[in-house]
Amino acid sequence: MSSNSRVKTDEKTEEPYEPSRATRLFIVWRKLRTSKLAVTGFGIVLLVATLALLAPVIAPYSPESFFLTMRPPTLTHLFGTDTIGRDLLTLVLYGARISLYVGLGAVFIEISIGLTIGMISGYFGGKVDEILMRITDLVLTLPTLPLLIVAVAVFKSKDINTIVLVMGIFGWPFMARVVRSEFLALRETLFVEAARSMGASNWRIILRHILPNVLSTVIVIATMDIPWYIFWEATLTFLGFGDPTSASWGVLLWRGYLYLQDAWWIITFPGLALFFTSLGFNLFGDGLRDALDVTTRGR
Amino acid sequence: MTLRTYVIRRLILVVPTLLLISIAIFSIVHLAPGDIAHAIAGRRTPSREVMEQIRREYGLDQPIPVQYLTWLGKVVRGDLGFSYLNNAPVMSLIAPRIKYTAELMLVAEVVSMVIAIVLGVIAAVKHYSIVDALSSLGALIGYSLPDFWIALIAILVFSVRLGWLPIAGVSTVGIEFPSPFHALLDHLRYLVLPASILVLGWTAYLFRMVRSSMLEVMRQDYILTARAKGLRERVVIYKHALRNALLPVITYEAFSMGFLLSGAAIIESIFGWPGLGQFFVLIAHRRDLPTLMGLTMIIAVMVLIANLCADIAYAIVDPRIRYE
Amino acid sequence: MSESTLITINDLKTYFFITEGVVKAVDGVNLDINKGEALGLVGESGCGKSTVALSIMRLIRPPGKIVGGEIWFEGEDLLRKGESEMRQIRGGRISLISQNPMSSMNPVFTVGGQIAEAIKLHQNVQRREIKGKVAEILDLVGIPDPSKRMEDYPHEYSGGMCQRAMTAMALSCNPQLLIADEPTTNLDVTIQAQILKLMKKLRKDFGASVLLIGHDLGVISELCDKIAVMYAGRVAEYSDLMTVFEKPKHPYTQALLESIPRLDVEEERLRIIPGTVPRLINPPPGCRFHPRCEQAMTVCSKQDPVLTEIEKGHKVACFLYDSNVRTKPQV
Numbered sequence: 001m002s003s004n005s006r007v008k009t010d011e012k013t014e015e016p017y018e019p020s021r022a023t024r025l026f027i028v029w030r031k032l033r034t035s036k037l038a039v040t041g042f043g044i045v046l047l048v049a050t051l052a053l054l055a056p057v058i059a060p061y062s063p064e065s066f067f068l069t070m071r072p073p074t075l076t077h078l079f080g081t082d083t084i085g086r087d088l089l090t091l092v093l094y095g096a097r098i099s100l101y102v103g104l105g106a107v108f109i110e111i112s113i114g115l116t117i118g119m120i121s122g123y124f125g126g127k128v129d130e131i132l133m134r135i136t137d138l139v140l141t142l143p144t145l146p147l148l149i150v151a152v153a154v155f156k157s158k159d160i161n162t163i164v165l166v167m168g169i170f171g172w173p174f175m176a177r178v179v180r181s182e183f184l185a186l187r188e189t190l191f192v193e194a195a196r197s198m199g200a201s202n203w204r205i206i207l208r209h210i211l212p213n214v215l216s217t218v219i220v221i222a223t224m225d226i227p228w229y230i231f232w233e234a235t236l237t238f239l240g241f242g243d244p245t246s247a248s249w250g251v252l253l254w255r256g257y258l259y260l261q262d263a264w265w266i267i268t269f270p271g272l273a274l275f276f277t278s279l280g281f282n283l284f285g286d287g288l289r290d291a292l293d294v295t296t297r298g299r
Numbered sequence: 300m301t302l303r304t305y306v307i308r309r310l311i312l313v314v315p316t317l318l319l320i321s322i323a324i325f326s327i328v329h330l331a332p333g334d335i336a337h338a339i340a341g342r343r344t345p346s347r348e349v350m351e352q353i354r355r356e357y358g359l360d361q362p363i364p365v366q367y368l369t370w371l372g373k374v375v376r377g378d379l380g381f382s383y384l385n386n387a388p389v390m391s392l393i394a395p396r397i398k399y400t401a402e403l404m405l406v407a408e409v410v411s412m413v414i415a416i417v418l419g420v421i422a423a424v425k426h427y428s429i430v431d432a433l434s435s436l437g438a439l440i441g442y443s444l445p446d447f448w449i450a451l452i453a454i455l456v457f458s459v460r461l462g463w464l465p466i467a468g469v470s471t472v473g474i475e476f477p478s479p480f481h482a483l484l485d486h487l488r489y490l491v492l493p494a495s496i497l498v499l500g501w502t503a504y505l506f507r508m509v510r511s512s513m514l515e516v517m518r519q520d521y522i523l524t525a526r527a528k529g530l531r532e533r534v535v536i537y538k539h540a541l542r543n544a545l546l547p548v549i550t551y552e553a554f555s556m557g558f559l560l561s562g563a564a565i566i567e568s569i570f571g572w573p574g575l576g577q578f579f580v581l582i583a584h585r586r587d588l589p590t591l592m593g594l595t596m597i598i599a600v601m602v603l604i605a606n607l608c609a610d611i612a613y614a615i616v617d618p619r620i621r622y623e
Numbered sequence: 624m625s626e627s628t629l630i631t632i633n634d635l636k637t638y639f640f641i642t643e644g645v646v647k648a649v650d651g652v653n654l655d656i657n658k659g660e661a662l663g664l665v666g667e668s669g670c671g672k673s674t675v676a677l678s679i680m681r682l683i684r685p686p687g688k689i690v691g692g693e694i695w696f697e698g699e700d701l702l703r704k705g706e707s708e709m710r711q712i713r714g715g716r717i718s719l720i721s722q723n724p725m726s727s728m729n730p731v732f733t734v735g736g737q738i739a740e741a742i743k744l745h746q747n748v749q750r751r752e753i754k755g756k757v758a759e760i761l762d763l764v765g766i767p768d769p770s771k772r773m774e775d776y777p778h779e780y781s782g783g784m785c786q787r788a789m790t791a792m793a794l795s796c797n798p799q800l801l802i803a804d805e806p807t808t809n810l811d812v813t814i815q816a817q818i819l820k821l822m823k824k825l826r827k828d829f830g831a832s833v834l835l836i837g838h839d840l841g842v843i844s845e846l847c848d849k850i851a852v853m854y855a856g857r858v859a860e861y862s863d864l865m866t867v868f869e870k871p872k873h874p875y876t877q878a879l880l881e882s883i884p885r886l887d888v889e890e891e892r893l894r895i896i897p898g899t900v901p902r903l904i905n906p907p908p909g910c911r912f913h914p915r916c917e918q919a920m921t922v923c924s925k926q927d928p929v930l931t932e933i934e935k936g937h938k939v940a941c942f943l944y945d946s947n948v949r950t951k952p953q954v
Contacts, residue, residue, distance in 0.1 A: 138316065141554055141606055145561030146579055146598055150327065150591060153583040231445055235565055238447055239580050257451060257569075261459050271448035278443035286439065520726040526682055527721075528741045528792070529713035539729050546731075618776045619730060 028216075031291035038287020044280025052096035059090040063247055070263045080265040083255050088265065092273050094247040099277060102164055102233040103226040109168025110175055111222055117172065118179025123187055123202070123210070133180070140173035148232060152241045160243060163236060167229050175221055182214045216292045224285035227278040234274055249274050305614050309607060320599045321374065324592055325367050374596060380589035389593040393575070399469065400574030404563050406490065407497035412552070415502045416545070419509025423517060423544075424536060434506065441503030446562060450496045450569045457492060464492050467571030493570040497562055508551055513544040546617050553609025556602045629658045629832045630679070630800060635692035637671075637678045640685075644904045648674040648687070650856040653930050656800065661826060661833040663843035663864075665879075666853035667900055672836045675853075676802045679834075680719055681709045696800075715745035718793035722805035724785035728777040735761070735773025738792045745796040756795070763828070764791040765821060783814035787821065794829055801826075802834045807842055819845045840883065844868070852876050855901055855911035858930055862937035872939045874916045910942070918943060 032038050051058070060078075061067075066085040073080040079088035121132040151166045186192060187210070195209050236242050237250030244251055249270040256266030373380065380389045422431040458466040465471070469489050476482040516522070517540055525539045526532075564576030571577070575594065582590045632654040639646040648671045656662045664672050677683050679694055681701060694701040696717070701709070713719075721727050728737055735757045742748055742756055754770075761769035764787040772780075780788060786806060793801055803822070807815040823846060826833055837843050843850060844864060851861040852875065860873040871877045878896045898915040901907060907914060913923040922942050930940040 138319065141557050141602055143557030143560040143598060143602060145564050146557075146595065149564075149579065149583045150595060153586055153591070227443065234445060235447060239565070239568060240584060253448060253451070260451060260455055264455060267448065267451050267455075271445060271451070274445045274448060275443060278445065279440065282439055282443045520721060520723045521729040523682065523721065524719075524727045524789070524792075525729065527680055527713055527719040529710040529715060529744050530740070531710060539732075542731050543729070617731060619778050 028291045032287055035287045035290065037283050038291065041280050041283025041285070041287055044276060045284055048096055048277050048280060049100060051093055052100045055090075055093040055097055059087075059093045061087045061090045063087075063090050063094050070259065070266075072263070073265055079269045080263070082252065082266055083259060083263070088252075088269055091247045091252055092249070092270055095249040095252060095270060096273065096277070098160065098246060098248045099230045099233065099274070102160065102167075103230045103281075105161075105164040106167040106171060106229040106233075107222045107226050109165065110171040110225060111218060113168070114172035114175025115179055115218060118176040119183055119211070121176065122180035122183025125184070129180070132176075136173045136176050139170065140177070142170070144170055144232065145235065148236055149239070149241060152236060160233075160246065160248075163233055163242065164229075167232055171225060171229065175218070175225075178217060178221060179214060182217055183210060186210045186213060220285060220289045220292060223281060223288055227281040227285075230274070230277060230281075302614060306611055309610050313603060313607060316603060317600070320603075321371055321596060322367070324595050324599070325370060329363065329366075370592075374593075380593050389590045392590060393578070393594055393597060396573055396575050396578050399572060400560075400563055400567065400576060403490070403493060403497070403567070403572060403574060404559060407494045407501060407563075408559070410494070411498045411501040411505055414498070415505030415509050416541075416548075418502075419506045420513055420536065420541060420544075422506070422510045423513035426514065431510075435510070438503040438506045441499050442507070444499065446496055446500045447565050447569060449499065450493075450566060453492055453496060454569070465489050467569075469573060489570075489572075493566045493572055496566055500562060501559070505548065505552075508548050509544065512547050513540060516540045516544040519543075542616070546613065549612055549616065550609060553605050553612065556605035560598060560602070627657045628655055629660075629696070630654075630656045631693075631695040632675070632679070633693040633695070635675065635678055635694065636690045637674050637683055637687060638690050639687045646903045647856055647906060648903055649678060650903075650906070651927070652692070652853070652856070652858050654851055654858065654861070656832050656834060658799075658832055659830055660849060661835060661847040663847035663850045664834060664836045664853060665838065665840060665843055665850055667838060669900055669903070670853045671856040671903075672838075672853055673804050676719065676804050676834065676836055679800075679802065680713055680717060681706075682713075682719075711745070714741050714793075714798070715796045716798050717800045717802065718796070718798040720786070720789050720793045720801070720803045720806050722808050724789050724806075724809070725777070725780075725782055727789055728785065730777055733774050733776055734780065734788050735775075738773070738788070738795055741792050742795050760791045760795050761788065763825070764788070764794075765817075766791070782810050783817060786810060786814075786818050790818075790821065790825065794825060794831070797829060798831055800834065801831045802836070804836045805838070806835075808837065808839070815842065822846055840879070852879070855906060856903055857911060857927075858938075858940060859912065860939050860941075861930065866937055870937075872933065872937070872944060873912075873941050874918050874943070875912050878915075910940075 032042075063086060065087070067077065067081050067087060069081060069085040070083060071077055071081045077087050077089065079092060082088050082091060117132055117136065121129045121136075147170055148163075148166055152163065192209060195204075200209075233242070233248065234250035234253065237246070237248045238254045238257070240254060242248060242251060242254075244254075252270040253267050253274075256263065256270070259266060370380075377390060378388070418434050422434050425431055454466055457464045465488060470482070470486045474485075476485065517536075522535060522540055525535045530539075560576065563574065564579055566572065567574045567576035568580045575598070579591075579594055579598075582594065632652055635649055635652040636647070637649040639648055650671075652671070652675055654662070654664075654675075664675065666672050674683070674687070678689050679701065681689070681704075683689055689702060692702065696712075701712070704712075728734065732740075735754070738757045738760065739753050742753055748756060754773075757773050758769040761773055766772050766784060766787055777785060777788075790806075806822070807818050810818065819842065822833070825831075826846075833846065835843060835846055847864060849861070849863045850867045852859045852867070852873065854875050860867060860871065860876045867876060868880065871880055875896075878894075882894050882896060884890070884893055896915055901911060901914070907924070909922075909924040909926055910916070910919075910928050913919040916923065920942060926942075928940040928942050928945065930938050931945070932938045933944050
């Protein structure tokens, strides 16, 4: 009775499904594609990025041309003109470049430091971990804005790069913490043990085996942090700590603040741009997080 | 480990942390380019006597560690230094402002917590419903709004165009109020706008946290057990689920004191609310270093206390933590 | 339905409505449990056993829904009862023990507190007597030093102790039916034995009926008088323990028993049942087992077999024993 010869084949049998990494990516992609919010978010991000990149090409005027000051929006100046007579639309477009530069730059620093520290802390543990975590926690709880202000004020620099650097330096703790806990968890998994028993060196394990799995989380955090960095930079410049000649949205808002009653458009449009960009990244980041979450938790 | 042991341990940790912070503050300031004495004196060209006084007081001819210790010694005794720019001891400049920041933050904090928890629970319990979808979307928008921008828009609409609410300040000056009650009402008119803006942003983030935490908790096995015992759904949600769901929220809240202070700083500046935040921006602009150092120290202490409270609150609420 | 029947399930159907379609987790289940009896509900993972348990307790939540059938308990159909009436039954007359003891208790409340909660709900006990009762029941399930341990939190209990505590909670209000959903699956083998021994003893002490759900035939056989074998949302075979083990009639039951590795016979390979459990979203027409059945006939792919009694106390759902089918020529 044990012969397997009469296996019914009129129905497709399904093998237990073990998704490879490529399949997982596909599932993520599909989830992303179907989430309306994520798609919208991505669309916005794409739009902003394109506008920023093409700013010199598509801006109606140059940021250095001057027209009549404080004109409300008209057909020739869709967003109106600012306090010293520059076309606002042009400025907003150029401001996008600054914001994106800031966001990406700071996130890059954040990833560099945070990922490294998180990796080392989470994988090697012990004393190193304890010390690093103490420092991380400390920096994590410090108030961001006051510190940024102190740093910028003390170093007397209005250069955008300083701001980016400082923000990245204050932004890494969160990333480090999350990366660390993922490394801690993955360190104990079977596949790591298997790799180790095959003689893989620590670094190889970290880089080739654990890191790819952590990457998805890193990307989600990075995506959700970009709007924060853009926001902090705008806040800093808005409070007057940035470069007053730049086209940063924060600067535009700073100047607009003074003329709130008379020239509503100066704060409206840059602010709208800021909001819109934030929204895009947040929507996309949310969708990204949901899509990645579901795969790790199984269908 | 009992609760008491845990608290004591945590308290002991405070001291070295404070020391570390003070070192950090001291170092940053002294790393600044330029002559320290000049920086301390402020931008005005100081007279020779003032410079001498500064050098003596800060022991600037002494080696750095000694300088640090001198400063630290003073701080511990409550002497945060002297602001040459404002010609007053730092402490006297800071002290009266604390209550304004505290008031603003407390009000905003309480309101946003209440709204966020109520809405968050409803959204989680009625997952996939209209309420859930709308409030989640609303939260996302609120979370993406730059608070200083929306503050400006609010001023534009409510103060400039509609004239309902005042633009800046804490109360109308120069008016005699018939009773304390009237004074309070007047004060509230000034509080509404800044507090509302803060509430907008904070509620958004909190709501998302509460909702996702609640959703996570409602999936747990012990919720099934609670239902299987025959408990009413309301008890299951508010007694069994909520308590667990609020744990990460508590942690986040108290550890985000820094974030809250940042938000308050922006709003205070815009609305002319005479609190610590506004002061901070002010003195940063004028590079009043001694005050800056003192204020930063105060803020750091506040953050530390908040963290401590969070840790203790968490340990009280979640029995698992005491066994770390 | 005789005097001694405690609970009768007729044609229970519980479906889950998800975006990909309708999962027919329980699709026409018939069961009886008599007073004082222990019924084992056996089947592979995903065959719907837990769903049956949750359906009895009316704890099915969206996207699941009980779409048909009756569950007769003490003369009333549970599926027609209001929610507040069900609440009285849950924990009081029918209790549930689930398969993850360590995560089944709320981590922020003491063990004693959670048991007391159950007692307060269903029994008229004075407040000062509650502590005593909790200690009493903890002692009964074998928790050492009960009056002290009841102030502990769940994370301070081991897996086995958690399960004992859960059992205590379930029995604290003297239920007539105890549903145990894979109570030993996540426990060590040695602890498993202890828990089973405990359940046997308690069953005698409390006189409750038991519905023991599991996939481990060994565990089931320790405790149960009768067995119902489930496959893909339906009951395939039902009888008392010895009959099912010695004279299994349904091909699935036979294959299951055959696949148990034997120590006394030398075998090169483990016997398996070819194929896999069907996904219950679009189950194949006819008998759910027919694609994997060696004795499948044409009719098996067209019609659903009905659970019929072929001898006293022995029911099978299979066309092999359907007299109508046998007499007709095979098409």
